[in-house]
Amino acid sequence: EVQLVQSGVEVKKPGESLKISCKGSGYTFTRYWIGWVRQMPGKGLEWMGIIYPGDSDTRYSPSFQGQVTISADKSLSTAYLQWNSLKASDTAMYYCARDYGWRGFDSWGQGTLVTVSS
């Protein structure tokens, strides 16, 4: 069974750094892209970017380029999303999902809630 398990709830202050994770199991992690999706409170889904763990090829939405960094450690079957300096506007639920290519995002993590508040 394909599973993506994300790290837990985070509460941070503006200006702090953060790295959240998404661990894949039940499939060959290096063969599928992993995507990150933001959902701000009460809002819709936003495609942030994707990474191919096999070679760490990464694509970003222009809206998120330079705001976050997506990375992966294939030895740990884990993808990451990180911020160097959080803002209150980064408060959101963040989902990772397996990108099956022609089948879209077929498996999703449970989400990581990030709250940024002074």
Added chain:
Amino acid sequence: EIVLTQFPGTLSLSPGERATLSCRASQTISTSYLAWYQQKPGRAPRLLIYGASSRATGIPDRFSGSGSGTDFTLTISGLEPEDFAVYYCQQYGNSPGTFGQGTKVEIK
């Protein structure tokens, strides 16, 4: 980037009724790389339809997708109580992938 517009924003229907949700793209979506997702409150999205018309594993056949080019439709042939949720379309043929703003299907 491709902009997806979903309509209506909210659909108020009774159980057993047919739901028709639309998704229009600002430009042609290559190879019909259009997906539909269902999201319930407090839950992660779930893939329903990919390739515009193929049902994902385990999805009941009351869900069907159609369309090509710039106009796509998700149809729920007879609403079950568990179908009341928010539905999103997504194009994944062009980078960046983009989502529509969602259609909420609520109980009338």
